[in-house]
Amino acid sequence: MEEKISYIEGAEQPIAMHPKKFALWLFIVTVVMIFASLTSAYIVRQSEGNWLEFDLPEIFWYNSAIILLSSITLHWAYMSAKKDDLAKVRSGMILTSILGVIFLVGQWYSWGALVDRDVFFVGNPAGSFLYVFTGLHALHLISGVIFLIIVLISSFRFQVHSKNMDSMEMCVTYWHFLGGLWLYLFMFLLLNH
Template sequence: MEKELKYVDLVEQPISMHPKKFALWLFMVTVVMIFAALTSAYIVRQAEGNWLDYNLPSIFWVTSGIVVLSSVFLQWAYYSAKKDNITNLRIGMVASVVLGVAFLVGQWYSWVALVDIEVFFVGNPAGSFLYVFTGLHALHLISGVIFLIIVLISTFRYKVHSQSMNTMEMATTYWHFLGGLWIYLFMFLLLNH
């Protein structure tokens, strides 16, 4: 009595991601690594002594609120795009861009406030780290605002809707990442200044 062997080929769906999304995620991982290295260096250098004690200017609280609010508007725009509500999509995108620019202006004024309390880029490493953190984050945020503007223009060309969400998803992911990164940096600085 011979047994008949049956081979069943199970075809698994490969994990796939749009190449641009994959590149975005790789970029965000590198940004996390950069800021993890910087915050680690901050802690090590602070432990060595000769560290300037200062209070963070209150404008940092304002800019933190602005970046959170911009993420809320962008998420609303994202949901609106999924529902093909183009009017709300555009309103949300405009609000996100305006708030993103307001955050950058607020960061500039935070530097002015730091100079007013005599925390400078040169001199004590505490000030140097603060300017590097905020400046590097602002640089990434500029790229985020440019990305949001590109998506905003696409909404007026009817290129963002429920059937075409790739750019919107990427912009939303990146913007939320930048907002989360700022909140992390702000909390880190509050606890370690």
């Protein structure tokens, strides 16, 4: 008895993702859930009354421009890495890191501006939420700046180029996420303060 062997053409491949990229996406989903729950809690608590009304510090506008500019410089570095132009990769990573630190300094000054307006962490929940939002975002941004510096060092070791883009792609994904998260928080606070 003769057996026929037939091959199935076009068999589907399982979806594969680099394990570190998968871990990054899980982390991003976790951060989204944290901030979604905090903004929901903000709305619920605000509706209960006893809510301090105040204007947001002007520096939030400047920080928003800085975070947008940093995304542009990082995208420039990313595109340069795809073209193996390491000088531009390094320049873009340095600029993005500097802009990230400037953003963090701006957040520090925004807390000072809040204190000048008698908005404190302890006291009215409106202030508490604002400090928690900006503080948690700043904490994640610190990790983003560290990630930028790690990729920058890798570029000086010739480990970031068109054939080795994993760390650069993860860095870009995380940084753009942090920029988007800040813009979401800023717009949320503008509409709900």
